[in-house]
Amino acid sequence: MRVLVIEDDLRIVSFLDKGLTAEGHSVTCATTATEAEAALDTYGDVVDLVLLDLGLPAGDGEDILRRLRRRGSTLPVIVLTARAEVADRVRGLDAGANDYLTKPFAFDELLARMRAVRRTVEAPGSNELIVGDLRLDTSTKVAWRAGRRIDLAPREWALLELFMRAPTRLFTRVHILNKVWQYDLDPGTNVVDVYVGYLRKKLNRPGLDPLIHTVRGAGYRLIEP
Numbered sequence: 001m002r003v004l005v006i007e008d009d010l011r012i013v014s015f016l017d018k019g020l021t022a023e024g025h026s027v028t029c030a031t032t033a034t035e036a037e038a039a040l041d042t043y044g045d046v047v048d049l050v051l052l053d054l055g056l057p058a059g060d061g062e063d064i065l066r067r068l069r070r071r072g073s074t075l076p077v078i079v080l081t082a083r084a085e086v087a088d089r090v091r092g093l094d095a096g097a098n099d100y101l102t103k104p105f106a107f108d109e110l111l112a113r114m115r116a117v118r119r120t121v122e123a124p125g126s127n128e129l130i131v132g133d134l135r136l137d138t139s140t141k142v143a144w145r146a147g148r149r150i151d152l153a154p155r156e157w158a159l160l161e162l163f164m165r166a167p168t169r170l171f172t173r174v175h176i177l178n179k180v181w182q183y184d185l186d187p188g189t190n191v192v193d194v195y196v197g198y199l200r201k202k203l204n205r206p207g208l209d210p211l212i213h214t215v216r217g218a219g220y221r222l223i224e225p
């Protein structure tokens with residue numbers, strides 16, 4: 001694929017350029033915010049994916065990303081940054097990044113993330129469940145909401161898959177226990193409520209409508225906003 005690398009650390013630029021070229025990708029590099037804007041103006045329509053550093057001289061990757069999304073571009077963007085704080089990650093994703101890698105990262109992981117991002121852009125295949133702005137890839141067990149990747153623990157995706165296969169259907173706690181845990185648990189256990197809580201936390205963001213609704217005294221259901 002055609003990759004635009006926006007990064008000011010020349011060692012990383014060189015590492016990405018060599019590595020990605022060796023993998024058969026064609027690479028264009030921009031090392032300042034100004035160069036990045038110019039490259040996006042020139043190549044924005046032909047680039048398949050952008051690798052974006054957030055801390056750039058004379059600008060910020062987050063601003064570049066916000067401007068790109070404001071113009072309506074759906075160009076896949078993976079943010080590469082040393083900013084490991086959760087708040088920074090959330091800001092990057094809220095700005096419109098498809099995925100996020102914290103430096104230092106393994107090159108193989110970068111390649112895998114690039115493939116995953118392209119797959120979700122290119123082919124909503126039969127392995128995907130879609131409810132509103134929520135997608136679950138049942139082969140990779142990764143969910144996406146409003147373009148943001150959500151990594152799920154095994155019980156979380158099993159629970160989400162159950163909900164997504166029957167939107168609006170009411171699931172009792174006992175039914176969920178049987179389907180997702182599949183062994184005898186004390187019916188008085190609150191494990192279902194705990195996991196619904198985990199899922200809600202992962203799926204919800206300010207500005208997005210809640211998906212999983214509590215039906216008091218009965219159970220839960222997933223409703224498309």
Ligand code: CA
Nearest residue numbers: 008053055056
């Ligand atoms: Ca930087």
